[in-house]
Amino acid sequence: MNTALADHLTKQDVLAITQNDETRYYDVSSTPFLAGEVTTGQLVTVTDVTERESYRKWLEEKTEQLEALNRVVRHDIRNDMAVILGWAEILEDHVDEDGEEALERVLQKSRHVIQFTEVARDFVESLSEDADAELEPIELQPLLGAELAAVRDSFPDAHFQVSGELCDVSVLANEMLSSVFRNILENAVRHNDKETPEVTISCEEDSDTVRVRIADNGPGIPDNQKDQIFGKGEKGLDSPGSGIGLYLVHLLTQQFGGNVWVKDNDPNGSVFVVELPKVE
Known part of the structure; x- marks a missing residue:
């Protein structure tokens, strides 16, 4: 056994041992052997976790x-x-x-x-952020209203409308939920090939979830790209941009316990669907 490692066997921790200019990491844990209340020995487990610690x-x-x-x-x-x-x-x-x-x-x-x-x-x-992002109830209706007002100001030549009523519910998310809808709404205009981009927002809910649909009259997305556009670094639609926006949408909806997908609009264009868990 490595003598440097043996000196640390009484400790329960991740130990860094350096020899010959090489550092390796070991997870050391021990379980005592008891005779009544008297410790007669201990089982020491040593696991090489160099790869995990380096990562x-x-x-x-x-x-x-x-x-x-x-x-x-x-x-x-x-x-x-x-x-x-x-x-x-x-x-x-x-x-x-x-x-x-x-x-x-x-x-x-x-x-x-x-x-x-x-x-x-x-x-x-x-x-x-930490792997487990802090989530809280977010009122969906005012958030969507604010994002609609923002894109109307940014894209005065585009036409934005709401079909029906926006769902008056709260969802489990955080303040970055606005980035999800902002990116989809702006993409619906930036990648639109019509003289007047048209974007329609609708909403529906069931007992557990709410789905927000953002439909546009753009060129649409080929079936073989419908999943790829949410991938890291995906540029899709011959976009000159970085593609970071839709990856962010995917990443955030996952953090919120939801989902996002895209399907064809009728007669042309795309429909982005964001599904989120409701909070009663």
Whole structure:
């Protein structure tokens, strides 16, 4: 037996033993042998957990890197883009007809970058959270209303409507539920090939769950991509974007104990369905 390891057998912990410039990790546990109330010996179990501990340390380093990236995205990039957008908006009253189209493109791209920083921030925060995210009752109706108002302001040329009534229920989630609906609503416009994008929200519930449907009149999604678009890094629909948004939607709905899928709309387009557990 390794003499360095033998010196630690009375401890119950994960031990790091370094020899010949190599570090290995051992999980040490012991069970006493008793004769009445007298300890006559002990069974010591030593398990090599080097691979597990190395992976844990790697995850800790990646989490620190993600949190650093989050700070850069949230502060540096977003703040600089907000300044660029502010100055560009001032120019709207000072450009002639020939420059209007170019300025409008600058404004659109600036707003898109700012929106992307919000998605990236939410994505990093969702990865940095504990495996068991803290969930609480969230009122669905006002949350959906707020997200609808936001996308109407961001996309004045698109038409958003509600079919029927939004479900007046609470669901088990947290404050990041807004990111789920924001990403789907914005995708319904950004990837739309119609002159006037049309997006319809409807809602239905049963005894345990509520389903929110977001339908659009865009190009639709091929059957062989319907699952792939929620995958990590998936770009789908020849998107110039990163694809982070729909992966975030998938990740968050899983954390909330729900599900998300996409199906064909009639006569064209897609319907994204978000299913979440209700809270009475």
